[in-house]
Structure formats: C-alpha cells, structure tokens
Amino acid sequence: MPVITFDKEHLDEGFMYLTRGGEVGCLPNDLFVIADALFELLQKSRIPFIQVDNHQITQQGERGVQKKNRQADRKISL
Numbered sequence: 001m002p003v004i005t006f007d008k009e010h011l012d013e014g015f016m017y018l019t020r021g022g023e024v025g026c027l028p029n030d031l032f033v034i035a036d037a038l039f040e041l042l043q044k045s046r047i048p049f050i051q052v053d054n055h056q057i058t059q060q061g062e063r064g065v066q067k068k069n070r071q072a073d074r075k076i077s078l
Contacts (some may be wrong), residue, residue, distance in 0.1 A: 001025075001028070001033050001036065002033070002034055002036065002039040002051055003031055003032065003033050003051070003052045003053075003078065004022070004031070004032050004034065004036075004039070004042070004049045004050060004051050004052060004077060005029075005031050005032065005049065005050050005052055006047070006048070006049050006050070007028050007032065007048065007050070010047055010048055011030060011047070013047055014042075014047045014049055017042065017045060017047055018034060018038065018042070021038045021041055021042075022034070022035055022037070022038045023035065025039075031052060047065060
C-alpha cells in the first residue's frame with residue numbers, strides 16, 4: 001500500500017480527493033496510506049503529491065513514539 005503526502009499548498013485539496021475516493025489511513029506528519037487503486041486514480045489527477053518510502057515512515061514513527069513518552073514524563077506529578 002503506497003504512502004503519500006502533499007505539500008502545504010495542496011494538502012487540503014489532496015486529502016479531500018483521497019477521502020472521496022476510498023479509505024485513507026492517516027499517519028502523523030500528514031502522511032496517508034492508500035490502496036493501490038486509489039493511488040492509480042491520484043496519479044491521473046492533477047494534484048501533486050509525494051510518494052514516501054517505508055524507511056522514512058519508520059524513522060518518523062520512532063521519533064513520534066519517543067516524543068510522546070518524553071511529553072508524558074513531564075506531566076507526572078508527585
């Protein structure tokens with residue numbers, strides 16, 4: 001399943017296009033997981049997008065988890 005993102009200028013338009021076309025998995029940092037059929041439709045549209053490889057997703061996901069843990073630690077009161 002392809003993972004894509006949009007630049008800030010096309011984020012709203014791209015997201016609306018995806019949600020009208022099928023199911024969309026939303027990840028942190030404006031990353032979207034879509035079905036292959038929806039990916040093919042997006043390629044035919046005039047909306048510019050960026051396909052993200054799995055290595056970048058893993059790195060971003062790991063940073064997100066570490067950040068959440070640090071934030072939770074700060075909120076603990078004794």
